[in-house]
Amino acid sequence: MNADHHTQPQTATPQTPGLLRLVYFNAFSTGAVIMAFEMLGSRYLNPYFGSGIYTWAALISSVLAALSLGYFVGGWLGDRRPSPAILGVCIIVASAYLLCVPLIAEASFASIFKAIEDPRLGSIVAALVILFAPLMVLGFYSPFAIRLVLFDTTQSGRVSGRIYGISTFGSIFGTLFTTFYLVPTMGTRNITYLLAACAFLAGASFLLAARRR
Amino acid sequence: MWQNLRAAALALAMAAGCGTNAFAEQLERIESYYNTIFVLQQGTYITLAFGHENRTYVESQRNTADLLELPLTYTRSLTAAVAYAPQTANFLMIGMGGGSTSWYLHKHMPDANVTAVELDPDIVALAAKYYQLHQEPNFNIAEGDGRLFLMRDDTNYDVIFVDAYRGPFVPFHLLTREFYQIAKFHLAPGGVVAQNVEPSTMLFDSSHATLLSVFDTVDFIPAGGNIIAVAYDGPRRDISELTALAQARQSAFGFRYSVPEMIAARRTLAPPAEDIVPLTDDFAPVNLLNSVEVHNRKWE
Numbered sequence: 001m002n003a004d005h006h007t008q009p010q011t012a013t014p015q016t017p018g019l020l021r022l023v024y025f026n027a028f029s030t031g032a033v034i035m036a037f038e039m040l041g042s043r044y045l046n047p048y049f050g051s052g053i054y055t056w057a058a059l060i061s062s063v064l065a066a067l068s069l070g071y072f073v074g075g076w077l078g079d080r081r082p083s084p085a086i087l088g089v090c091i092i093v094a095s096a097y098l099l100c101v102p103l104i105a106e107a108s109f110a111s112i113f114k115a116i117e118d119p120r121l122g123s124i125v126a127a128l129v130i131l132f133a134p135l136m137v138l139g140f141y142s143p144f145a146i147r148l149v150l151f152d153t154t155q156s157g158r159v160s161g162r163i164y165g166i167s168t169f170g171s172i173f174g175t176l177f178t179t180f181y182l183v184p185t186m187g188t189r190n191i192t193y194l195l196a197a198c199a200f201l202a203g204a205s206f207l208l209a210a211r212r213r
Numbered sequence: 214m215w216q217n218l219r220a221a222a223l224a225l226a227m228a229a230g231c232g233t234n235a236f237a238e239q240l241e242r243i244e245s246y247y248n249t250i251f252v253l254q255q256g257t258y259i260t261l262a263f264g265h266e267n268r269t270y271v272e273s274q275r276n277t278a279d280l281l282e283l284p285l286t287y288t289r290s291l292t293a294a295v296a297y298a299p300q301t302a303n304f305l306m307i308g309m310g311g312g313s314t315s316w317y318l319h320k321h322m323p324d325a326n327v328t329a330v331e332l333d334p335d336i337v338a339l340a341a342k343y344y345q346l347h348q349e350p351n352f353n354i355a356e357g358d359g360r361l362f363l364m365r366d367d368t369n370y371d372v373i374f375v376d377a378y379r380g381p382f383v384p385f386h387l388l389t390r391e392f393y394q395i396a397k398f399h400l401a402p403g404g405v406v407a408q409n410v411e412p413s414t415m416l417f418d419s420s421h422a423t424l425l426s427v428f429d430t431v432d433f434i435p436a437g438g439n440i441i442a443v444a445y446d447g448p449r450r451d452i453s454e455l456t457a458l459a460q461a462r463q464s465a466f467g468f469r470y471s472v473p474e475m476i477a478a479r480r481t482l483a484p485p486a487e488d489i490v491p492l493t494d495d496f497a498p499v500n501l502l503n504s505v506e507v508h509n510r511k512w513e
Contacts (some may be wrong), residue, residue: 045362048364184500185498188496
């Protein structure tokens with residue numbers, strides 16, 4: 001691939017308005033899923049590791065660690081394979097992991113609880129087990145999406161600003177909607193399945209968009 | 214009598230107060246790991262209260278001149294559970310707070326092993342500082358989450374008391390079916406779980422339904438606004454059998470607050486309506502239920 005930073009970045013194919021809208025829309029939905037799942041993480045962790053401030057520290061740091069690595073990898077992958085289909089497949093993989101989280105949590109938390117006596121360390125390990133993989137992959141989104149729709153460096157500020165802005169707005173929505181509506185209305189497992197479904201739809205929409213092109 | 218009235222007035226003033234109040238002097242305000250704790254004094258009474266959303270909630274109140282007094286009614290009513298237990302070897306208190314009930318039980322039943330679990334290390338320190346609460350033979354203090362404590366513990370208890378509040382809320386993982394299953398696993402034969410519950414919200418019905426999803430029977434002891442739910446397996450204990458055991462315990466241990474009187478006030482309720490679902494680790498909208506007030510005809 002062309003690694004010359006002085007030339008104008010090129011998308012694999014020029015972006016269409018449809019793809020642009022899809023990228024912005026999914027910035028919102030993946031942003032919402034990330035924070036919704038972080039809020040939900042506390043419901044998974046509390047029964048095994050207590051409801052102290054350290055469970056929140058474990059959750060927040062695990063999410064940030066996942067996103068941090070996701071940004072690096074997503075940026076690298078976007079440059080190597082700037083295709084909506086690749087991004088779509090990644091998001092679908094994340095959604096598949098989310099779908100398995102209720103099973104994974106049940107199977108692993110009891111053994112983490114037994115193996116690690118300190119609930120602070122235990123909650124970090126547990127948070128990493130359920131959160132790290134799917135949110136790392138969802139973290140690919142922003143840098144990858146910028147690479148997909150940016151064709152003119154004179155707009156790079158605006159485009160990346162919009163994607164991060166919309167994604168963060170989605171995160172606000174995900175946080176509040178999960179806390180004030182979903183948790184009081186449906187179970188933790190069902191909310192997890194709902195989030196997996198949202199992520200799946202986001203991923204599938206990129207696959208469809210790639211086929212159309 | 215006057216002491217009780219004064220304590221009630223103090224509790225009322227603080228329940229309505231906003232961190233400070235006209236009657237009590239604030240000795241300390243501590244930002245702990247888990248709570249904002251106000252230490253309030255009026256005469257020889259010292260209260261530990263938690264701040265939550267611009268209000269304070271009394272968590273513990275003790276008379277420093279008479280540490281066996283239980284100024285708060287529900288802390289007395291909790292002790293009614295000793296009339297349910299066939300043995301009095303091991304007692305566990307989840308949510309020690311200032312330790313009033315656990316210390317009272319320990320001092321009246323010195324041969325029993327009393328363990329009190331408290332999440333907040335600052336509460337443990339304040340209880341030591343102001344109430345001289347300390348470990349001694351047959352009285353143990355454990356720091357940590359009550360559910361986690363039980364999961365690592367291998368003792369069987371005759372009564373597991375549950376009085377863990379953070380301000381107005383009980384942490385959700387201490388109200389679910391899975392929690393009661395863990396508690397039940399740690400009961401000695403004939404043992405009971407006694408929980409302090411709040412009757413004016415939907416959470417009361419949900420807690421009742423949840424207890425009934427794990428235990429065969431739930432009795433209720435009125436506790437001055439609050440209610441003590443006593444949950445156990447087997448058919449409902451006959452009142453005459455309970456009264457006889459209460460009287461035996463009363464004469465054996467000389468409790469200051471009459472256990473037979475509390476047992477005489479026992480209430481039973483029909484199971485909650487079928488649309489009240491038990492709370493589980495998966496679904497326990499505790500904060501929501503706690504805020505939905507119901508007119509509880511069954512109780513009134």
